Amino acid sequence: MAASELQARQNYIYLANCAQKHALFNLQAYFEAEADSEQEHYYKLRDFANDTGWELETSAVEEPDLEDESVKGILAYVEAFEVQLLKDYDRFYPKASPTTQAFLVKMLKIQTKGAGEAMDNVRLWETCNGIPALFDQNFKK
Numbered sequence: 001m002a003a004s005e006l007q008a009r010q011n012y013i014y015l016a017n018c019a020q021k022h023a024l025f026n027l028q029a030y031f032e033a034e035a036d037s038e039q040e041h042y043y044k045l046r047d048f049a050n051d052t053g054w055e056l057e058t059s060a061v062e063e064p065d066l067e068d069e070s071v072k073g074i075l076a077y078v079e080a081f082e083v084q085l086l087k088d089y090d091r092f093y094p095k096a097s098p099t100t101q102a103f104l105v106k107m108l109k110i111q112t113k114g115a116g117e118a119m120d121n122v123r124l125w126e127t128c129n130g131i132p133a134l135f136d137q138n139f140k141k
Contacts, residue, residue, distance in 0.1 A: 001092060001107075002045045002056040004085050009038035011081055014064045018074050024132055026139035034114075041110060048103050071132055075122045082118040086111045 012035035019028040049056045066077050089111050093104050128135040 001085075001088055002042055002049070003058045003061075004088055005038050005042040005045060006058060006061050008081060008085060009035045009042065010061045011064045011077075012038060014066070015074055015078065018066070018069050021069070022071055022132060024071065024136040024139075026136045030139045037114075041107065044107065048100075052099065071135065072125060072130065075118070075125050079115075079118040079122050082111070082115040086115045 012031045016028045016031035016035065019025075019031055046056055064077070066073065068074075068076070086108070089104060089108050093101060093108065096104055124138055125135055128138070
């Protein structure tokens with residue numbers, strides 16, 4: 001899961017660049033903040049592993065495999081990887097020790113929120129009738 005969090009970070013950095021190409025600067029900032037959040041999730045996993053005496057296994061971060069760089073394609077990609085990360089946590093939970101399960105409950109709450117936001121953004125795009133400027137306004141801080 002640690003490697004998945006790092007991959008999610010890389011995905012968001014890549015997607016921030018895609019958003020910038022579409023002149024969706026608020027969405028770009030949102031994706032950059034999400035990249036920072038994914039890094040924090042990795043740190044939480046790393047620190048938990050250290051505190052409990054096990055070492056994280058991480059693999060090289062891969063280039064995102066995004067075939068459709070349209071706004072709709074970007075949002076579908078985010079939804080897919082956020083939902084997959086949630087499923088990864090769900091699969092690991094039953095195999096974990098009680099201590100690890102207690103920690104994972106916190107991570108599952110965070111990931112459930114992330115997956116939900118990704119799904120909401122797909123619906124928001126549809127509600128905005130695919131109008132990029134209208135959609136981007138929803139990410140203003």
